[in-house]
Amino acid sequence: DGGITQSPKYLFRKEGQNVTLSCEQNLNHDAMYWYRQDPGQGLRLIYYSQIVNDFQKGDIAEGYSVSREKKESFPLTVTSAQKNPTAFYLCASSTLGTLYQETQYFGPGTRLLVL
Amino acid sequence: KQEVTQIPAALSVPEGENLVLNCSFTDSAIYNLQWFRQDPGKGLTSLLLIQSSQREQTSGRLNASLDKSSGRSTLYIAASQPGDSATYLCAVSEGNTPLVFGKGTRLSVIA
Numbered sequence: 001d002g003g004i005t006q007s008p009k010y011l012f013r014k015e016g017q018n019v020t021l022s023c024e025q026n027l028n029h030d031a032m033y034w035y036r037q038d039p040g041q042g043l044r045l046i047y048y049s050q051i052v053n054d055f056q057k058g059d060i061a062e063g064y065s066v067s068r069e070k071k072e073s074f075p076l077t078v079t080s081a082q083k084n085p086t087a088f089y090l091c092a093s094s095t096l097g098t099l100y101q102e103t104q105y106f107g108p109g110t111r112l113l114v115l
Numbered sequence: 116k117q118e119v120t121q122i123p124a125a126l127s128v129p130e131g132e133n134l135v136l137n138c139s140f141t142d143s144a145i146y147n148l149q150w151f152r153q154d155p156g157k158g159l160t161s162l163l164l165i166q167s168s169q170r171e172q173t174s175g176r177l178n179a180s181l182d183k184s185s186g187r188s189t190l191y192i193a194a195s196q197p198g199d200s201a202t203y204l205c206a207v208s209e210g211n212t213p214l215v216f217g218k219g220t221r222l223s224v225i226a
Binding site for chain 2: 004031033040041042043045048050058088090092096097102103104105106107108109111
């Protein structure tokens with residue numbers, strides 16, 4: 001089955017702790033994205049990557065870090081500097097055309113809660 | 116900076132009713148517009164993608180239209196069913212940059 005997987009489904013973070021959310025895709029997509037979703041806020045872009053070993057900040061990158069060492073994987077680390085991490089995190093991927101990206105495919109999401 | 120607005124934020128209709136969801140965007144220089152569906156606690160699923168050169172796309176009971184010059188799109192759902200209850204989001208593509216999303220319309224179809 002082709003698609004995007006995210007793990008874990010639920011994640012609990014203690015004060016001062018860094019946690020890493022996993023995102024893997026087997027769609028051979030070049031681009032991958034991380035979004036944060038809060039109630040009533042819609043989707044907000046954290047980071048995105050269009051090629052291996054390169055990534056760009058989105059609108060709310062502070063307190064987060066990413067890596068893109070493999071085309072299939074784009075893990076997101078929520079650092080202790082992120083003071084309000086409780087949210088639903090969505091990973092997505094897409095192909096990149098000559099002029100524009102094609103539709104994005106989304107993973108099932110990870111809900112992060114603070115203890 | 117592109118902004119995408121969806122009205123209404125929430126909508127409740129009786130089963131069987133036809134309904135329209137609205138999406139507007141501020142910059143008409145887009146390559147395509149997409150409609151997504153999100154069920155509670157789940158990821159997004161793509162419903163329809165309209166290229167900038169197209170006026171509408173249809174899939175089953177769903178029809179999406181695009182008026183690029185006026186910065187508007189509508190999603191028409193015919194003969195609504197309780198299973199259509201979800202949040203519907205629209206997003207625009209301005210090229211090989213991340214999609215710009217609206218905040219969504221939360222739809223409830225009452226049996």
